[in-house]
Amino acid sequence: MTLWPRLEPLLAKVQKPARYIGCEDGSIVPSHGPGRVAWLLVYPDTYEIGLPNQGLQILYEILNERDDAVAERSYAPWTDLDAELRRHGLPLFSVDTHRPAGEFDIIAFNLSAELVYTNVLNCIDLAGVPVRNEARGPHHPLIGAGGHAAFNPEPLAEYVDFFVIGEGEEVVAEITEVVRSWTASGRTAGSRHRVLRALAAVEGVYVPAMYEVSYDGPALAGVTPRYPEIPAQVVKRTVADLADWPYPKQQLVPLTEVVHDRLAVEVFRGCTRGCRFCQAGMITRPVRERPAEQVRTMIQEGLRRTGYDEVSLTSLSTADFSGIERVVAETVEDSGMCGPTSVSLPSLRVDAFTVGIAAQVAKARRTGLTFAPEAGSWRLRSVINKLITEEDLYGAVEAAYSEGWTRMKLYFLTGLPTETDEDTLGIAELARRCVELGRPHTHRASVTVSIGGFVPKAHTPFQWFGQNTLGELRRKIQLVRDASHKARGVQLKWHDPAASLAEGLASRGDRRLGRVIERVWRSGGTFQEWSELFDLRRWEEAMAAEGLSIDWYVFRHRSEDEVLPWDHISAGLHKDFLWQDWRDALSEHGVEDCRWTPCYDCGVCTGYGLEHVVASPVPPAGGSQGTGQDLSRGHVVPVRLEPRPARPAPVAVGVA
Amino acid sequence: MSGVGVRLRYAKAGKVRWTSHRDAARIWERALRRAGVAVAYTEGFSPRPRLHFGLALPTGYESEAELLDVDLAASAETLDVDLLPGRLSAALPVGFEVTAAAALTGAEPSLQQDVTCCSWRIELRGVTIGQAEAAVANALAAPTLALARTRKGHASVDDVRPAILALSVGGTTPDGQVVVLADLVTHPRALRPSELLAACFPDEADPLDLTHRVLRTHQWIERDGARREPLPVSATSQPHALGACA
Numbered sequence: 044m045t046l047w048p049r050l051e052p053l054l055a056k057v058q059k060p061a062r063y064i065g066c067e068d069g070s071i072v073p074s075h076g077p078g079r080v081a082w083l084l085v086y087p088d089t090y091e092i093g094l095p096n097q098g099l100q101i102l103y104e105i106l107n108e109r110d111d112a113v114a115e116r117s118y119a120p121w122t123d124l125d126a127e128l129r130r131h132g133l134p135l136f137s138v139d140t141h142r143p144a145g146e147f148d149i150i151a152f153n154l155s156a157e158l159v160y161t162n163v164l165n166c167i168d169l170a171g172v173p174v175r176n177e178a179r180g181p182h183h184p185l186i187g188a189g190g191h192a193a194f195n196p197e198p199l200a201e202y203v204d205f206f207v208i209g210e211g212e213e214v215v216a217e218i219t220e221v222v223r224s225w226t227a228s229g230r231t232a233g234s235r236h237r238v239l240r241a242l243a244a245v246e247g248v249y250v251p252a253m254y255e256v257s258y259d260g261p262a263l264a265g266v267t268p269r270y271p272e273i274p275a276q277v278v279k280r281t282v283a284d285l286a287d288w289p290y291p292k293q294q295l296v297p298l299t300e301v302v303h304d305r306l307a308v309e310v311f312r313g314c315t316r317g318c319r320f321c322q323a324g325m326i327t328r329p330v331r332e333r334p335a336e337q338v339r340t341m342i343q344e345g346l347r348r349t350g351y352d353e354v355s356l357t358s359l360s361t362a363d364f365s366g367i368e369r370v371v372a373e374t375v376e377d378s379g380m381c382g383p384t385s386v387s388l389p390s391l392r393v394d395a396f397t398v399g400i401a402a403q404v405a406k407a408r409r410t411g412l413t414f415a416p417e418a419g420s421w422r423l424r425s426v427i428n429k430l431i432t433e434e435d436l437y438g439a440v441e442a443a444y445s446e447g448w449t450r451m452k453l454y455f456l457t458g459l460p461t462e463t464d465e466d467t468l469g470i471a472e473l474a475r476r477c478v479e480l481g482r483p484h485t486h487r488a489s490v491t492v493s494i495g496g497f498v499p500k501a502h503t504p505f506q507w508f509g510q511n512t513l514g515e516l517r518r519k520i521q522l523v524r525d526a527s528h529k530a531r532g533v534q535l536k537w538h539d540p541a542a543s544l545a546e547g548l549a550s551r552g553d554r555r556l557g558r559v560i561e562r563v564w565r566s567g568g569t570f571q572e573w574s575e576l577f578d579l580r581r582w583e584e585a586m587a588a589e590g591l592s593i594d595w596y597v598f599r600h601r602s603e604d605e606v607l608p609w610d611h612i613s614a615g616l617h618k619d620f621l622w623q624d625w626r627d628a629l630s631e632h633g634v635e636d637c638r639w640t641p642c643y644d645c646g647v648c649t650g651y652g653l654e655h656v657v658a659s660p661v662p663p664a665g666g667s668q669g670t671g672q673d674l675s676r677g678h679v680v681p682v683r684l685e686p687r688p689a690r691p692a693p694v695a696v697g698v699a
Numbered sequence: 700m701s702g703v704g705v706r707l708r709y710a711k712a713g714k715v716r717w718t719s720h721r722d723a724a725r726i727w728e729r730a731l732r733r734a735g736v737a738v739a740y741t742e743g744f745s746p747r748p749r750l751h752f753g754l755a756l757p758t759g760y761e762s763e764a765e766l767l768d769v770d771l772a773a774s775a776e777t778l779d780v781d782l783l784p785g786r787l788s789a790a791l792p793v794g795f796e797v798t799a800a801a802a803l804t805g806a807e808p809s810l811q812q813d814v815t816c817c818s819w820r821i822e823l824r825g826v827t828i829g830q831a832e833a834a835v836a837n838a839l840a841a842p843t844l845a846l847a848r849t850r851k852g853h854a855s856v857d858d859v860r861p862a863i864l865a866l867s868v869g870g871t872t873p874d875g876q877v878v879v880l881a882d883l884v885t886h887p888r889a890l891r892p893s894e895l896l897a898a899c900f901p902d903e904a905d906p907l908d909l910t911h912r913v914l915r916t917h918q919w920i921e922r923d924g925a926r927r928e929p930l931p932v933s934a935t936s937q938p939h940a941l942g943a944c945a
Contacts, residue, residue, distance in 0.1 A: 047714075054717055054759070055759050055907050055910070056907060059719075060717040060758065060759065061717045061718045061719065061722055061758075063717070064714040064715070064717050064718075065714070066714050066715060066792055066793065066794070068792060296729065298715060298718045298722055298726060298792055299718055299719070299722045300721070300722065300725065304725075347733070348733075349729065349733070350728070350729030350730060350731075350732040350733035350790065351729060351732075352728070352732060380732055381731075381732055381735055381736065381737045381738065381772075382732060382737075382738060382740055382746075382748065382772075383740065383746055405744075408744070408745050408746065409744040409745060
């Protein structure tokens with residue numbers, strides 16, 4: 044059944060109606076039917092933000108390739124359409140066939156960030172499903188969620204039926220099979236509990252209703268299984284080899300403007316640079332590179348199919364990709380398309396090598412250049428393990444001016460562990476000197492400094508750290524503002540510290556925090572990522588109404604023996620490794636990238652029987668970002684080399 | 700071909716009518732690349748394909764008469780213009796259909812300057828044919844038609860009567876919607892169908908509530924005192940079947 048005839052008259056009254064029509068190139072018109080599990084994949088933010096999400100697109104294709112599943116997509120309707128839908132009694136719908144969300148078997152949310160949680164509740168409600176999972180019956184869809192934020196699932200534990208921890212490529216098939224037998228059995232009374240219990244037995248799937256939470260006063264005492272077959276700890280899923288997963292094959296091409304409106308090819312997954320503030324780097328280990336040949340094929344076929352004139356090579360640190368120089372050169376010089384083709388490189392490393400690649404890219408189209416030193420002093424960068432020396436940064440900036448850039452962006456965090464005012468002021472000093480370096484090259488030299496308040500995340504060495512208070516973050520931003528006030532060519536931008544506070548609540552919250560999120564949603568607090576709709580007072584009032592302390596949840600340092608709300612979820616990292624890394628941080632001791640150095644035994648590779656898959660046993664030109672370690676001589680490294688030997692006998696190759 | 704550019708006429712219908720003029724420009728850039736048409740690019744740090752659109756079609760309206768001029772690269776010398784409608788329609792999203800193509804010499808005035816009038820087919824809902832006929836007769840008989848409107852944040856009250864060249868009721872659709880046909884000028888300031896309805900139905904709070912569907916059927920230029928289309932639909936063009944996005 045399609046809602047389109049009833050939806051279309053509403054579109055004349057809302058902003059950007061094209062985000063509700065679907066019709067993208069690459070979209071699928073699935074045939075629903077008995078024996079096919081219907082998934083609705085929801086990105087709980089606007090279409091413009093959600094459409095480019097690669098995780099959602101990958102699962103959309105994988106599910107639609109199956110005989111026993113269909114998948115459609117949905118995005119959070121903006122507040123104007125939300126109001127129109129409710130006024131006309133219409134539910135959340137898929138954009139592919141405009142089918143009501145309640146007709147799907149599974150509604151699965153992508154949780155890329157914590158501030159979308161109120162939108163998750165709003166979407167569940169708009170779908171016509173009770174927001175709390177205990178109130179749902181056998182006729183309601185199952186509510187699932189996955190993505191990086193799912194690594195601390197507890198704040199949504201009373202609202203989501205099941206979470207996927209880790210990568211979804213393989214596990215969606217196993218979930219489909221369990222759910223298919225449930226729908227085939229006719230969804231009888233009591234069957235909802237049985238299907239959830241069966242899902243909890245799938246590796247990497249966490250079903251919160253199968254776990255009992257106990258407290259010791261305000262402190263969490265434990266999250267323990269209610270039944271003998273339920274695992275005490277849910278361990279993340281991870282795919283061994285990206286070469287087996289060349290998705291998306293049919294990247295969606297939207298008809299209206301979205302963020303990242305370009306072809307995206309994922310060149311590797313995982314990162315072992317070991318930046319201690321970075322949750323993505325910690326939870327996506329190990330490093331798995333896509334073979335360079337497959338990258339080239341995906342670029343060429345993708346450009347031809349989509350008509351895009353720009354390709355983004357995505358990963359957590361693309362300049363580390365072994366084949367990067369050749370891939371960039373080939374794409375820029377001859378993409379096989381009419382007209383220029385440009386390459387976009389997100390997450391650049393800070394060094395001259397990177398600028399060399401960027402200059403190659405700029406032959407087609409000059410794009411912005413962004414570096415992320417993250418902290419204002421070498422001391423603090425050692426604490427966070429972002430081992431960039433001032434020489435690295437100035438060398439990169441100098442190279443950029445030489446190549447003709449006049450403007451660049453620098454990203455920093457403030458509120459980091461052990462940060463002193465001297466460290467904070469170092470941000471202004473670095474920015475000022477970067478502009479100065481440009482003067483001999485151009486009178487237009489300018490640097491935009493972007494500062495975000497640091498929010499500690501689960502499964503990182505900083506998970507024990509007490510986040511800076513609102514006042515302290517504001518004071519630090521003001522320090523940099525004052526110091527940059529007279530600096531010519533330095534522009535300052537900063538993230539709202541109040542939003543960082545709310546993000547801090549949700550990031551390390553336990554199951555009790557769900558009611559806070561529900562209150563914020565009920566008071567109208569949707570789209571909390573959007574500054575025009577964010578209001579910290581909603582969060583403060585909700586915390587007070589639930590009798591919970593912001594100080595206890597956000598600003599307090601945790602101790603080693605404290606039970607953390609995500610201890611029953613495993614990213615493969617040993618807790619004692621993280622604790623040791625936290626102690627190393629406090630003693631300003633940095634560690635090198637373990638792709639090219641001996642193992643620190645974080646637990647991931649050994650736990651999964653995996654290895655880092657890289658194409659070269661030595662780090663790419665440019666070295667290992669200022670660790671002071673001469674890697675050119677090489678080490679005995681446990682890397683697997685491309686081309687891969689035939690499985691199932693991977694051979695570890697060492698270089699002497 | 701020996702021309703420096705090509706003029707295309709296309710239709711926009713179905714769900715894609717909710718895309719904006721800016722959206723359509725991006726859709727065209729990708730479609731030309733997919734179809735392998737060698738378009739000329741601007742110079743500079745950020746080269747863009749040289750496409751020249753005619754009058755913007757308001758978001759939500761459909762059209763049988765959209766126009767686009769494309770500057771071609773030197774390497775496009777061998778382009779067969781007769782094959783372009785088929786090639787481009789296949790590269791465009793369902794709902795976009797190229798209905799004619801012709802070589803340009805480069806001497807033509809821009810579409811924005813050249814087009815003086817558009818013909819519209821407006822389907823109304825919640826209005827009887829009698830009410831529509833009365834409103835049309837009133838508007839045509841009025842010596843002046845005052846309309847308050849804003850442009851770029853600037854409010855004004857204009858007499859829009861001179862901008863209405865023709866206005867009539869064209870019967871009803873099979874679904875019962877009353878059809879109004881209108882020829883509206885584009886210079887010095889274009890009168891939009893929504894503004895026409897606001898002027899004809901001054902008691903209606905929101906003309907959007909009356910508008911069921913709006914279709915641009917023609918754009919007109921003037922030559923030697925007569926009006927004609929900048930690019931008539933070619934006899935050979937065959938609209939392809941519309942799929943799920945119709």
